[in-house]
Amino acid sequence: MQNFEFQNATKLIFGKDTEEAVGKEAVVYGKKLLLHYGGGSIKESGLYDRVVKSLHEQGIEIIELGGVKPNPRVSLVREGVKLCKENEINFILAVGGGSVIDSAKAIAAGVKYDGDVWDFFTGESVVTDCLPLGVVLTIPAAGSETSGGTVITNEEGWYKRATGHNSMRPQFAILNPELTYTLPSYQTACGITDMMAHILERYFTNEKNVDLTDRLCEAALKTIINHAHTVLEEPTNYNARAEIMLAGTVAHNDSLSTGRIGDWGSHDIEHEISGIYDIAHGAGLAIVFPAWMKYVYKHDINRFVQFANRVWDVEIDLNDLEKTALKGIEKTEQFFSSIGMPVTLQEANIGEEHFAEMSKKGTERGPLGNFVKLYEDDVHHILKLAK
Amino acid sequence: MQNFEFQNATKLIFGKDTEEAVGKEAVVYGKKLLLHYGGGSIKESGLYDRVVKSLHEQGIEIIELGGVKPNPRVSLVREGVKLCKENEINFILAVGGGSVIDSAKAIAAGVKYDGDVWDFFTGESVVTDCLPLGVVLTIPAAGSETSGGTVITNEEGWYKRATGHNSMRPQFAILNPELTYTLPSYQTACGITDMMAHILERYFTNEKNVDLTDRLCEAALKTIINHAHTVLEEPTNYNARAEIMLAGTVAHNDSLSTGRIGDWGSHDIEHEISGIYDIAHGAGLAIVFPAWMKYVYKHDINRFVQFANRVWDVEIDLNDLEKTALKGIEKTEQFFSSIGMPVTLQEANIGEEHFAEMSKKGTERGPLGNFVKLYEDDVHHILKLAK
Structure with a gap:
């Protein structure tokens, strides 16, 4: 057995109706956040409305960035970094599956960095700090909800690359198996x-x-x-x-x-x-x-x-x-x-x-x-x- | 399956020679700590000297409280609480097995409480906050090194009672299997x-x-x-x-x-x-x-x-x-x-x-x-x- 260090501080909130707690969990990190998500499925299912309601009940201001695609793109990550910097956002809430969470993590790292976020994926630079982020998970697959890693695709040359750091582990991850029924x-x-x-x-x-x-x-x-x-x-x-x-x-x-x-x-x-x-x-x-x-x-x-x-x-x-x-x-x-x-x-x-x-x-x-x-x-x- | 919340943020540092890192890990929490331990075994084995050396290398001032017995006693816990309050200590390092760690946890909770620490064990009061603590483990048994619980014995009537809170989980736990050879x-x-x-x-x-x-x-x-x-x-x-x-x-x-x-x-x-x-x-x-x-x-x-x-x-x-x-x-x-x-x-x-x-x-x-x-x-x- 190798020597090792292990620390996974993500708070796991698991079970029926647990997404109702998202506002209470998020408000700990401030009154403004970036809500990051994919396509229309969370709107169709009503999850989007429930999340927004819970956030508003805590008086949280929401800046939105949807449109994450499977194999999430660095172009949207760059957009997210810009949005966070312009709006002085200190917390990101990812609602979706692994692609949304990975995109949110890359944004969270990019906000703390002066160079281009893709540097983290080429090895040009390494992540040492991140914005805190939280997750409402809709797809059990990637495990990104408590991991310290992210995988992003660069459309220029179609490079798909990974990076990671312990600070990328979400602060909390809300897992309601009912959200996976559809x-x-x-x-x-x-x-x-x-x-x-x-x-x-x-x-x-x-x-x-x-x-x-x-x-x-x-x-x-x-x-x-x-x-x-x-x-x-x-x-x-x-x-x-x-x-x-x-x-x-x-x-x-x-x-x-x-x-x-x-x-x-x-x-x-x-x-x-x-x-x-x-x-x-x-x-x-x-x-x-x-x-x-x-x-x-x-x-x-x-x-x-x-x-x-x-x-x-x-x-x-x-x-x-x-x-x-x-x-x-x-x-x-x-x-x-x-x-x-x-x-x-x-x-x-x-x-x-x-x-x-x-x-x-x-x-x-x-x-x-x-x-x-x-x-x-x-x-x-x-x-x-x-x- | 029941709904649940799970969070265990303890940093596990596992393997050969890992106790050498104790000073580096502890100094994050300040330049003065209570070193809590049991009898003479850590002195005989040389572990005590190695821990003290590592702490001193980081310029940490050590206040000592040894003498923890198996089935740790509330009387020593009370002594530890007094010692911490008098010396304005903000971090406890437990070097030993479950009894030492449990005793340290009870002290950590007692320091943040105005009443008698035994109140936590009778149900008179509940733990809501603790001093941070760290562990160098010498006996694999109790699991107290990353748990949020403690069991203490009151000599008046020989009551052995448990209490717990997530804040009682140690900040770090150093586990070197070699320390268990003896x-x-x-x-x-x-x-x-x-x-x-x-x-x-x-x-x-x-x-x-x-x-x-x-x-x-x-x-x-x-x-x-x-x-x-x-x-x-x-x-x-x-x-x-x-x-x-x-x-x-x-x-x-x-x-x-x-x-x-x-x-x-x-x-x-x-x-x-x-x-x-x-x-x-x-x-x-x-x-x-x-x-x-x-x-x-x-x-x-x-x-x-x-x-x-x-x-x-x-x-x-x-x-x-x-x-x-x-x-x-x-x-x-x-x-x-x-x-x-x-x-x-x-x-x-x-x-x-x-x-x-x-x-x-x-x-x-x-x-x-x-x-x-x-x-x-x-x-x-x-x-x-x-x-």
């Missing part, structure tokens, strides 16, 4: 894949003697697998929605990765795909992760055997560990497929035309991943396995 | 029992649809069970010590109990025993918990079957669920016994002479527990089962 099946399944991928990235590590966090990862994966089909078949099943929503947060709050170094190669490869093709992040991960597994499993067959056995209940064949490992990978792929995800690029209508470009762009700042270091050629091979 | 086997085993009991108290709930937290609890229990014998047989095995130490924190940081109501009846009964007999808390729990299980399992056989199956790998006998449930209880008792814990009062040289008194005193503020409400008679029965 999510379409496809989006629900993308979210499920995303949160599973967050755990898998942490699970596949070279670190030995990480029994507790291995088992916590397996517990979270099994829970998600158990309830995935229920939320798809019964979208208004509170209990199943609650399990999935809480699991999405646990998957990415960093408690599962204490003392270990995760991989994150599959995420980086997926960022190359969704940077160009604007495919949903979860769908991209459902395609990349099984291909990555097939490419790297020989690096540590025993870890893949443990995964197959403990997560997928595959019996360990001691005469053929490789067979056991491969069964676990097969089960993973079949599961993604069973919840309606594409598991090949072809299913997502993505051809080979940008393989070379993606492999080059993805590795231009160095190899990807930690479990196995992936160079340009490796990424190219994984993309071919994902065809 | 713990005697008995104390190590008491700690293992205590942390398992913290998880079991959370596990046995009437709340339905708590799959994620059930599985997280099971993961932590299995980890502790896996490594318990190793730390007893190889006290300087870093990897096993690290698993146990981290598990002790996870067991009681409240992440395992989100959305569910724990029981805590066994803890309350044990407090009656160790309030009178000054037996180690962990040993008391090893005696009470199996007896409690035998008394209540019929209330929800399926939960006990799940426990037997998932934690102890007992095969589910669908023709005789009760048998499966009882096997899980038997395995629990055998395990405690195997690590050197007493599992009957007799083994701890405790007779029946105070059964009536303990049952009466324990329930004088109302019934104990939540899974099954325990009245005076029930507690008496459980004590008899523990004979």
